[in-house]
Amino acid sequence: MNASDAGAARAAEFGLVHLTPEQLAEFERAGAYAAQLLSRLPRDFGLDEEPAHRFRAGRESSADATRPGGAA
Amino acid sequence: MTDLHWLTVAEAARLIRARELSPVDYAEALLARTERLNPTLSAYIRVTRERALDDARRAADEVVRGVDRGVLHGIPYGLKDIIDYAGLPTTAHSRILLDNVPAEDAEVTARLRRSGGVLMGKLATHEFAIGGPAFDLPYPPARNPWDTTRFPGGSSSGSGAAVAAGLVPAALGTDTGGSVRNPASMCGIVGMKPTYGRVSRRGVVPLAFSLDTVGPLTRTVEDNALLLNLIAGADPRDPSGIPGVPPDFTADLRRGVRGLRVGVVRHFYTTDMDAHPEVTLAIEDAAQTLADLGAQVDEATLRPLSVYAAGNRTILLSEGYTVHERWLRERPDDYAALTRQRLLPGAFIRAVDYLQATRLRERLVREYAETMTRYDVLITACSMDPPPLIEDAAEIERTYGRQARTVFNLLGCPALSLPIGRTVNGLPLSMQIAGRPLEEATVYRVAHAYEEATAWTSHHPALD
Numbered sequence: 001m002n003a004s005d006a007g008a009a010r011a012a013e014f015g016l017v018h019l020t021p022e023q024l025a026e027f028e029r030a031g032a033y034a035a036q037l038l039s040r041l042p043r044d045f046g047l048d049e050e051p052a053h054r055f056r057a058g059r060e061s062s063a064d065a066t067r068p069g070g071a072a
Numbered sequence: 073m074t075d076l077h078w079l080t081v082a083e084a085a086r087l088i089r090a091r092e093l094s095p096v097d098y099a100e101a102l103l104a105r106t107e108r109l110n111p112t113l114s115a116y117i118r119v120t121r122e123r124a125l126d127d128a129r130r131a132a133d134e135v136v137r138g139v140d141r142g143v144l145h146g147i148p149y150g151l152k153d154i155i156d157y158a159g160l161p162t163t164a165h166s167r168i169l170l171d172n173v174p175a176e177d178a179e180v181t182a183r184l185r186r187s188g189g190v191l192m193g194k195l196a197t198h199e200f201a202i203g204g205p206a207f208d209l210p211y212p213p214a215r216n217p218w219d220t221t222r223f224p225g226g227s228s229s230g231s232g233a234a235v236a237a238g239l240v241p242a243a244l245g246t247d248t249g250g251s252v253r254n255p256a257s258m259c260g261i262v263g264m265k266p267t268y269g270r271v272s273r274r275g276v277v278p279l280a281f282s283l284d285t286v287g288p289l290t291r292t293v294e295d296n297a298l299l300l301n302l303i304a305g306a307d308p309r310d311p312s313g314i315p316g317v318p319p320d321f322t323a324d325l326r327r328g329v330r331g332l333r334v335g336v337v338r339h340f341y342t343t344d345m346d347a348h349p350e351v352t353l354a355i356e357d358a359a360q361t362l363a364d365l366g367a368q369v370d371e372a373t374l375r376p377l378s379v380y381a382a383g384n385r386t387i388l389l390s391e392g393y394t395v396h397e398r399w400l401r402e403r404p405d406d407y408a409a410l411t412r413q414r415l416l417p418g419a420f421i422r423a424v425d426y427l428q429a430t431r432l433r434e435r436l437v438r439e440y441a442e443t444m445t446r447y448d449v450l451i452t453a454c455s456m457d458p459p460p461l462i463e464d465a466a467e468i469e470r471t472y473g474r475q476a477r478t479v480f481n482l483l484g485c486p487a488l489s490l491p492i493g494r495t496v497n498g499l500p501l502s503m504q505i506a507g508r509p510l511e512e513a514t515v516y517r518v519a520h521a522y523e524e525a526t527a528w529t530s531h532h533p534a535l536d
Contacts, residue, residue: 014401014419015397015401016400016401016404016419017401018401018402018403018404018405019404020404020405023404023405023412026409026412026413026416027416027419029413030413030416030417030419030420031417031419031420033417034389034417034418034419034420034421035420037382037385037386037389037417038382038386038420038421038425040378040379040381040382041382041383041386041425041428041429041432042379042382042428042432043428045428045431045432045435049431049434049435050431050434051427051430051431051433051434052282052430052431052433052434052437
């Protein structure tokens, strides 16, 4: 398998099966850019450091209303 | 009277209420100016002339009948073309959405329409709010009114160019990694990225769900606060919306800065990045002006810019790829090359990388809250460089990441770009003022005090 076939195979793993040779080159450069970006991402988190944007419940009362034996 | 095209929203509203200015005459004057200047500026991709005149006639009739819809009644505005207006195409400046005609207004559009605003048209953007000034799209890129060979910033490029050129007194843009503040910075106007969730995103083409904000671009601070008053507020159909009634963002405008604590984040533009000397000098002058006005100005320290940039880019690219995955698979040729190049790195970001970035975000938000117990606002650079030449792709690429805007998208807090001078070549210089989450009013207060002391926002490009 030559380099361009390998690039096309890699792109196909992402469902990108319609890329032209020029676009495959863009895809390869994108991979290099992402690797560089992610190498700068801190990963030294403690066990208690949770992600942002986790689910937060609205109000207790709405859950109570649907719970068996809950608020009528 | 000031030339109609340089009227502020506040001035025009006063004149319309006093029946000294007809909304129809006002709209016709701006349409004529648009007809003359837009072929050079390419700020609008679609001018809605007949709709504007209909809106203006309706407003004029209502004013005569004593109906008062508020400060925007009869005032022209523009919308970045990723914001829905029912019955008009929302193209996102892309071939992919050329036939996309929404049946419903975006929430922000609905609010401006209820306020009696006069839609002048849909404004140019970088494709899907992420590309860049591309020349392989159905519409040309907008150009900078201060020098039409220059980049007007982006992605809300048409919004910045149209407001700065006097085609319209106010426009809406969107800001995910700086896209309101960058054109404000490059075009010498005022641009606010509000607190995340402050303004509904419903009906706005998404770029990154957890970072996207809608914000106003205007020529003055007061106008900006007036526009935010109109568009802010909870929307039950936007899951990110902040519950409750927002404050009046104009309430503190004239309180001055005496006693306020201003932190200068100098390391962003001197150590983390080396800003253009004229940018650095202008920010130092601005800090001194605030000190002269009575603010307590001190140096503030946050994490290095590179940490914020890594977090913001990881989240933005991952969420952006999520939005575009299907089209990149099925229609890659329909994107501008630059847009494709910006989006494709998102494919390589794994779930674990994304989650580490959101853990970083939580940590940085916590640290920022602690820092902001010592300051009321922070000031720092917006763009590190004056506007580059629009056709110099290498220079556009070099300066693309040279900014301190993504910090405040990641943190979710309000940040505003404000004009603070001109380069020796006459190009706009700017700074950012950032506040605590939900404290846009304090940001506007500081910006207004500076504006009153310096009057940079009353300078306009010579286009006539």
